[in-house]
Amino acid sequence: MGKGNMGGAAAGLMLLLVGVGAFPDARSGKGSAIWTPLGPAGLVNAPANGGFTLLSGRMDVAVSDPRDANVMYVGTNVGGGPVLGGGGVWKTTNYLTTDAGGPTWIPLTDDFPSLCIWGKSLALYPGNPDILYAAASGPNGGILKTIDGGAHWEYLLSGAFSGAIFGALVINPTDSNTVYVAVRGSAPGSNHVVGGVYRLFTNTGSTPINLTSEVAPGSVATDVIIDPSNPLVLYAGLVGATDSTNNGLYKSTDGGESWQLLTNGLLSGSQVGEWIALALAPSWPQTVYTTIFQPDNSASNPSLERFVTSNAGNSWSMLNLPATGSDFRFWHVALGVDPNNPSVVYANAKPEHFVVSTDSGQTWTPLSFLDEDPINVYFDRTGAAAFVGDRGIQRVVAPREPRPTVVSKRGNLGNFLFYNVTLDPSDPRRGFGVSQDQLYLARFTGAPRWTYVEGTGAEVGKVLIDPQHPDVVYNRSPPPPYGTFVRRSTDGGIHWLPISNGIDISEFSTALPSQAPNNAFALDENQPSRLVLGGQRVWQTLDRGENWTAISPVLSPTGGPAVITAVAIAPSRPDTLYAATQDGLFFATFDGGASWLERNQGLPFGPDSGLTRDIAIDPTRPNRVFIQTTNTSEQGGRIWMTSDGGLSWTSLDSGIPANLLVMSLAVDWRAGNLTVYAGTTRGVFSSIDLGMHWLLFGQGLPRTIVMGFQILPKQGLLVAATFGRGVYQIPLAVPR
Numbered sequence: 071m072g073k074g075n076m077g078g079a080a081a082g083l084m085l086l087l088v089g090v091g092a093f094p095d096a097r098s099g100k101g102s103a104i105w106t107p108l109g110p111a112g113l114v115n116a117p118a119n120g121g122f123t124l125l126s127g128r129m130d131v132a133v134s135d136p137r138d139a140n141v142m143y144v145g146t147n148v149g150g151g152p153v154l155g156g157g158g159v160w161k162t163t164n165y166l167t168t169d170a171g172g173p174t175w176i177p178l179t180d181d182f183p184s185l186c187i188w189g190k191s192l193a194l195y196p197g198n199p200d201i202l203y204a205a206a207s208g209p210n211g212g213i214l215k216t217i218d219g220g221a222h223w224e225y226l227l228s229g230a231f232s233g234a235i236f237g238a239l240v241i242n243p244t245d246s247n248t249v250y251v252a253v254r255g256s257a258p259g260s261n262h263v264v265g266g267v268y269r270l271f272t273n274t275g276s277t278p279i280n281l282t283s284e285v286a287p288g289s290v291a292t293d294v295i296i297d298p299s300n301p302l303v304l305y306a307g308l309v310g311a312t313d314s315t316n317n318g319l320y321k322s323t324d325g326g327e328s329w330q331l332l333t334n335g336l337l338s339g340s341q342v343g344e345w346i347a348l349a350l351a352p353s354w355p356q357t358v359y360t361t362i363f364q365p366d367n368s369a370s371n372p373s374l375e376r377f378v379t380s381n382a383g384n385s386w387s388m389l390n391l392p393a394t395g396s397d398f399r400f401w402h403v404a405l406g407v408d409p410n411n412p413s414v415v416y417a418n419a420k421p422e423h424f425v426v427s428t429d430s431g432q433t434w435t436p437l438s439f440l441d442e443d444p445i446n447v448y449f450d451r452t453g454a455a456a457f458v459g460d461r462g463i464q465r466v467v468a469p470r471e472p473r474p475t476v477v478s479k480r481g482n483l484g485n486f487l488f489y490n491v492t493l494d495p496s497d498p499r500r501g502f503g504v505s506q507d508q509l510y511l512a513r514f515t516g517a518p519r520w521t522y523v524e525g526t527g528a529e530v531g532k533v534l535i536d537p538q539h540p541d542v543v544y545n546r547s548p549p550p551p552y553g554t555f556v557r558r559s560t561d562g563g564i565h566w567l568p569i570s571n572g573i574d575i576s577e578f579s580t581a582l583p584s585q586a587p588n589n590a591f592a593l594d595e596n597q598p599s600r601l602v603l604g605g606q607r608v609w610q611t612l613d614r615g616e617n618w619t620a621i622s623p624v625l626s627p628t629g630g631p632a633v634i635t636a637v638a639i640a641p642s643r644p645d646t647l648y649a650a651t652q653d654g655l656f657f658a659t660f661d662g663g664a665s666w667l668e669r670n671q672g673l674p675f676g677p678d679s680g681l682t683r684d685i686a687i688d689p690t691r692p693n694r695v696f697i698q699t700t701n702t703s704e705q706g707g708r709i710w711m712t713s714d715g716g717l718s719w720t721s722l723d724s725g726i727p728a729n730l731l732v733m734s735l736a737v738d739w740r741a742g743n744l745t746v747y748a749g750t751t752r753g754v755f756s757s758i759d760l761g762m763h764w765l766l767f768g769q770g771l772p773r774t775i776v777m778g779f780q781i782l783p784k785q786g787l788l789v790a791a792t793f794g795r796g797v798y799q800i801p802l803a804v805p806r
Contacts, residue, residue, distance in 0.1 A: 105771040105790070108491075108797040110520035111482040112172070113505075113512055117524055123441075124172055124519075126462035126483035127157060127794070128507050131192045132448040135199045135219075139451035140165050142173075143194070143220070144463060145187030145204060146485040148775075148793060149507070150401040153235045154208045154257055154731070154751045155775035155793035157485025158185035159192060161220050165450065165465075165479060172481030177795075178220040180772040183210035183228065183752065185794055190238040190293070190446075195246040203249055203272075205236035208257045209729045209751050210773070213239075213249070215272055227270065230278050233260025233729060240296040240304075247273040250281075250304065250326065252291035257751075259702035260729045265290025267306045269326055281326035288312030292400070293348045297355045301325065305358060305383070307346025317342035319360055321383050335386035336377055337362045343373070345400035351412035356382040359389075359415055359431070361403050372398035376405075376417065378430050389431030395420030406447035414470075416455070418444040424457060426470060437469060439476055443507065460507035482518070488791035489588050490778030492533040494540045498785055502533040502543070502563065503797060504588065511545060513563060514797070526566045528553035532591045536598040544569075544615065546591045546603060552580045556603065558615050569615030577605030579633060587652070588778070589636040589683050594644055604634025608649055608663060621663025626651040638685035640692035648695060648716070650682035656697070658716050669716025674706030675699070684735035684779075696722075696746065698735035708732040709748060709761060722761025726750060736779035736788065738802055745802075747788060749776030754790060768800045 113125040128149055135141035142165040146157035158179035165173050179185060184206035191205035204214040212228035235255040242248035249270045256263045266282040266289065282291060289311035297303035304322045306329070311317050318338035320329040331338060343363040351357035357380050367373040374396055376389040397403070397418050404424060408414035413430045422443040425434040442459035450456055454467045462480035486505050491514070493501035499516035504527065511527030512520045527533075531547035541562045547553030555575065557566040590604030603609045608622040626632035632653040640646035645662040654675030659666045675682075680700030688694035693715040701708055707721035709732055723732065726748060734749030747767065748755045754776050756767040775793035781802075782789065789799045 103769050103800075105768045105798040105800045107484065107518075107795075108514060108789075108799055109484065109518040110486055110512060110514075110796055111484050111518035112480060112520075113486070113508065114519060114521040115509070115524075116521065122170070124478050124480045125508070126480035127485040127487050127505070128445070128460045129458045129463060129485065130188060130445050131190050132456045132458050132463055133192055133194045133202070134165075134448070134450035134456070135194070136196060136451055137199055139454075140167075141199075141219075142450065142456070142463075142479075143178075143192060143202065144175075144458070144483075145192035146483075146794065147186050147188040147207070148487055149460070150399060153186050153188045155487065156184075156186035156188070156207075157483075157774065157794040158182070158206075158772065159187055159202075159204050159214065159220065160483060160485065162479075162481065173479055175481050175483045177484070177772070178216075179204070179206075179214060179223065180795070182206065182212075182214065182223065182225055183773050184208050184212065185772055185774045186211070188236060191236045191251075193239050193241050195241050196243060196298070198246060201241075201246045203239055203241060205231075205234075205239045205251050207235045209233060209260050209727075211236075211257070213251070213270065213272070226272055227278060231263060233257045234263040237292045238294050240294055242301045243296065243298045244301050247271060248301075250294050250296065251278075252294040252306065254290040254292050257729075259704070259731055265310070266308070267291045267294050267304070267326060281322075282306065282308055282320070282329060285320065285329045286311040286313075286316035289316065292345050295348045295350045295358070297350065298352060299355050303355075303382070305348055305350070307348060307360070307362075309342055309344055309346060314342075315339040319346055319348070319362070319383075332383045332386070334384065335388070336360075337364070337375060340365070343367050345403060347400075347403040347405050349405040349407050349415070351407040352409045354380075354412040356380060357407070357412040358383060359405055359407060361405050361417070363398075363400060363403075367398050369398050372396040372420075374398075376431055378415075380412070380430075387430075389427075390433065392417070392419040392423075392425045392434040392436070394423055394425065394434075394436055397421050402443065402445055404444045404446045406449075409449045409453060416447040428470065435470075439474060440464065440466075484796045485794055486512075486796045487793045488777060488797055489530060489793075490532055491780060491789055491791045491797045492535055493780060493782060493789055494535055495537045495782055495784065496540050498782055498787060498789075498799075500562075501535070502545070503791060504531050504533065504547075505529065506793070511563075523563055523566075526554050526557055526559075526563075530588060532588045534591060534593045534601065536593070537595055538598050542598075542614065544591075544593070544601065548580050549575050549578050556615060569611075570618065571616065572618040573603070573609055574605070574620075577607060577633075587633060587635040587683075589685070590634045590649075592637050592639050594639050595641055596644060600639075600644070602637050602639060602647065604637045604649060606631045606633060608634065608637060608647065610663065622649070622657075622659070622666050625649060625657050625666060626653050626655050628653075635681050636683055636685050636697075638687050640687045641689040643692040646687075646692040646715075648685050648687065650685065650697070652681065654679040654681075656682065656716060660715070667716075669712075671717065672719045673699075673710060674701060679705060680708075680731070683733070686735055686737040688737075689739050696735060696737055698732050698748070700731050700733060702731065703728040709735060709746070711760065722746065722757070723748070723764075725757070725761065725764035726755050727752075733775055733793075734778050734791075736781050738781055738783070738788070740783055740802075747779060749779055749790060751775050771798055771800075
């Protein structure tokens with residue numbers, strides 16, 4: 071059990087507000103152990119046709135203090151896929167402000183081992199709203215508890231729940247020490263946590279009890295809700311049972327000691343797919359809504375049904391589906407009930423639309439005024455709706471009116487999901503970043519508040535800056551309609567032109583997870599008019615993108631063919647290039663692309679292995695290469711080095727905690743004893759002895775995923791793109 075206080079959170083807020091007015095002196099080494107946030111503390115969307123909106127990163131849950139509508143808490147995370155990152159719990163005490171800058175938010179949980187608050191995993195105790203719980207998912211997960219409104223926290227049950235992925239958390243309405251959580255799986259690389267609904271007695275230190283492991287063996291719990299008028303009544307969604315006939319929506323009337331599968335008019339058994347979502351009407355708890363995904367649900371064939379009961383589950387009626395279609399994503403399954411009217415229910419339709427029904431789901435009306443990819447809807451003390459989504463939180467007082475007022479409440483929220491950041495090597499106070507769920511590139515100009523680069527980029531991709539002419543900037547993103555593909559700016563990112571002449575665009579998939587592999591784009595630092603781009607082949611331009619030619623065959627033609635996930639050019643021998651593919655293979659050319667050799671002998675790669683996202687080549691020894699892979703430690707290694715161009719490889723990651731994935735890699739080549747940096751699912755580790763020993767690097771970096779690095783050797787800076795807390799930098803040690 072650990073404790074933390076709000077002092078670190080307040081300091082973090084001050085840095086977010088003050089920004090980066092002065093960089094620490096890298097030459098002296100002062101401050102070299104402290105990470106400094108570069109933001110964004112709010113992302114500005116100011117379209118050319120007018121308007122101004124502040125945006126933030128993704129959040130799943132919002133909880134309002136019933137005593138004071140100005141007090142709001144939110145839980146932030148990463149969305150679909152393995153639940154590993156996020157931005158933790160945030161609080162504002164001026165939620166209702168009319169200031170154009172929005173509320174002031176403070177991160178409350180930056181000092182704790184996990185910041186992933188997924189789904190409905192944040193709850194407030196109604197009998198004393200200063201008591202809150204949050205379930206933190208993924209590596210080093212656990213239960214956060216505060217009894218003073220977030221000023222101090224305890225971190226509970228980190229042993230039992232390290233690696234757990236939570237779907238929801240509820241508190242017994244008459245006993246603040248009794249909590250129920252829905253566990254829906256385990257993080258890759260972590261100890262296995264059996265799925266199900268667990269009951270926790272947080273004041274005794276006793277072991278959590280899995281209440282459903284024998285009810286539906288093998289199942290996981292996607293959601294759990296509790297009757298606010300009767301704490302013995304719970305509902306839970308159980309899916310993935312060993313015997314599929316046990317899948318479905320369950321009810322307990324004895325606090326979870328026993329459970330009944332509900333079937334009267336409801337999908338159950340083999341009719342149930344990967345997700346069940348639940349919502350209870352606060353004003354009439356006998357009314358419960360549920361969304362049940364079916365087994366054939368997919369992106370091309372969204373398949374789900376919604377149901378409602380008005381008699382506490384004795385019988386169910388099927389709702390009509392919205393005419394605008396359905397959303398296949400369980401991580402976007404909005405379902406909320408008006409706190410004063412059980413017939414008013416909110417849901418989501420075909421991306422990206424919220425819908426509302428005033429007749430218990432018989433008819434639906436699109437809420438077209440919300441420019442957001444919906445996740446869920448909650449309500450503040452006044453009854454106003456708080457819509458949460460991929461780009462933050464918005465308040466709407468009367469959402470069913472024809473033209474309601476929509477107010478952004480993102481303020482200075484800094485929970486952004488960055489894949490990478492590229493700062494200008496000549497001026498690190500300007501640069502660009504690529505952030506999940508954002509519409510365009512994000513521009514950094516030295517201030518905490520960043521801005522959109524309207525019309526260019528997408529939520530994945532990469533930016534390159536010409537080191538000799540830094541006003542020349544390149545961006546790659548997915549092909550249309552999901553991105554703008556390859557573009558160039560010659561005025562520092564103000565104006566952009568497409569530069570894809572000669573490229574076979576059909577090689578570049580728009581489907582996840584193949585959208586614009588971020589690091590399959592590189593620039594020759596010695597000849598910056600030369601760039602290479604990975605599709606299924608390696609493409610090259612020698613004239614700043616005016617013309618492109620393929621310099622490789624399809625590197626991995628089987629089973630796809632596979633997309634290239636990373637490519638790099640050797641600084642001291644530009645005819646040497648390395649490339650990795652999505653199916654786990656690694657290739658090298660030593661003659662500028664005339665011939666390519668498979669060089670993964672000894673690497674534990676294959677179709678089921680992790681992805682190589684980073685390739686770092688020694689600037690003076692082109693055969694010396696470091697690579698990273700998203701393998702778990704059990705799959706045989708996460709960081710590798712070769713000194714012979716890939717003929718043999720050595721694993722270097724034995725000192726990095728086994729439950730962490732390595733998501734990014736950088737090498738500081740300046741010193742005689744080089745330093746290797748590993749961006750993991752819980753912060754940055756460094757090694758000065760080629761991986762024999764690893765230490766957590768620096769102080770003040772929140773424990774979330776580090777997706778990308780940039781080293782600026784002249785400034786002595788390491789820049790980290792985090793997946794949940796924006797961008798940070800730290801001075802590197804002075805070379806000896």
